[in-house]
Amino acid sequence: DEVLRQERDIEKENAAHRVLSVRCNTVESAKAAIRSGADTVYVGGEAFRPLRPWKLGDYEEILAYAKGKARVVVTTPRTTMRRECGELEQFFTALREIRPDGLMVSNLGSLKLAQSITDLPVQADLSFNLFNQLAAKFLKENGLSMAATSYELSFEQLREIVETAELPLETVVHGSYESMICDHDFPAMSLPEFNELDNPEVLDRHYALLDTAGEKHAIRIDQYGRNHLYFAKDLCLYPYLAKFNGLASYRIEAQDYTPELTGRVTKLYREALDALAAGKSAEEAFDHAAFEEVERLSPREWGIGTYRFRQSRNSI
Structure with a gap:
């Protein structure tokens, strides 16, 4: 910092x-x-x-x-x-x-x-x-x-x-905050037992990608089936608010x-x-x-x- x-x-x-x-x-x-x-x-x-x-x-x-x-x-x-x-x-x-x-x-x-x-x-x-x-x-x-x-x-x-x-x-x-939006639905593509008609609730769970540094990047699936990939950490500028004037x-x-x-x-x-x-x-x-x-x-x-x-x- x-x-x-x-x-x-x-x-x-x-x-x-x-x-x-x-x-x-x-x-x-x-x-x-x-x-x-x-x-x-x-x-x-x-x-x-x-x-x-x-x-x-x-x-x-x-x-x-x-x-x-x-x-x-x-x-x-x-x-x-x-x-x-x-x-x-x-x-x-x-x-x-x-x-x-x-x-x-x-x-x-x-x-x-x-x-x-x-x-x-x-x-x-x-x-x-x-x-x-x-x-x-x-x-x-x-x-x-x-x-x-x-x-x-x-x-x-x-x-x-x-x-x-x-x-x-x-x-x-x-x-x-998001690092990427993807048209592909990674959980739907990757889970062997998933079928959109038989068990759509499977996509109501939360999934993540694990990177080579061991950090988890949350995946969120929107109403259009797109995947939103989040950064592993959330942004926090609370200790520095006094710098952000105007x-x-x-x-x-x-x-x-x-x-x-x-x-x-x-x-x-x-x-x-x-x-x-x-x-x-x-x-x-x-x-x-x-x-x-x-x-x-x-x-x-x-x-x-x-x-x-x-x-x-x-x-x-």
């Missing part, structure tokens, strides 16, 4: 209230996040088995619960082939009646569909891989209200884009968490962000006991991702 510890803090003014957003996998998780202080919940998109896709009634339920407490932003699948685009056309049409607080899209095709069918505010998800201020300028000119920064940025590169970009930026500060939103990826853990993580970050906003030092804002308790409940170890490098490997 020494590289990140030695980096200069982002020098951009913070809002009086630091916005915390949480991506949730169920209605109950979204409610737990709101109770614990989330300003925005992201709902919808891919549903990982054994969970089932969100229904229109689920969106209506969480919108009613969140009214006056938090914003509800509906997400879209990261991969959109012909099938998903057909679904999105119908889905966006239905959302005109439900009226969430916004949409988060994953690619330019989904953006065009969203803007042609709805009048809702639209923001860009992580898969836009926002890497520099020119990309931020392009997204702003195309009507996006906010964008998530790339996972592949080093802190030095993130600092530069946050300090210079005119588009409001969101950065993931905690959670499980963000439009601090984001938690809780899509692979239980409602209880979602609430615990949200509360941990809410209290720290509020303490920093009140002028407390990084050490005063850091709750060691709460941090260790949440770490104990986490399904995976924690790490700091690409922030351990001085510069992103992809940009060298």
Whole structure:
């Protein structure tokens, strides 16, 4: 962690209230996040088995619960082939009646569909891989209200884009994150006794790939049969929050968490962000006991991702 510890803090003014957003996998998780202080919940998109896709009634339920407490932003699948685009056309049409607080899209095709069918505010998800201020300028000119920064940025590169970009930026500060999405379904291909008609429940279990270093990479199967491969460690930037100034939103990826853990993580970050906003030092804002308790409940170890490098490997 020494590289990140030695980096200069982002020098951009913070809002009086630091916005915390949480991506949730169920209605109950979204409610737990709101109770614990989330300003925005992201709902919808891919549903990982054994969970089932969100229904229109689920969106209506969480919108009613969140009214006056938090914003509800509906997400879209990261991969959109012909099938998903057909679904999105119908889905966006239905959302005109439900009226969430916004949409988060994953690619330019989904953006065009969203803007042609709805009048809702639209923001860009992580898969836009926002890497520099020119990309931020392009997204702003195309009507996006906010964008998530790339996972592949080093802190030095993130600092530069946050300090210079005119588009409001969101950065993931905690959670499980994907290394790859694959059209192949590894468990379905590999398990000798599996038959989609005889025992579909086999795919409701959780599987993982074991790498040569002995680390487990969780596999999550979405409603389209695609496999989402996770990194062996979850991202955790809690000890370094004081460095991440000027963000439009601090984001938690809780899509692979239980409602209880979602609430615990949200509360941990809410209290720290509020303490920093009140002028407390990084050490005063850091709750060691709460941090260790949440770490104990986490399904995976924690790490700091690409922030351990001085510069992103992809940009060298």
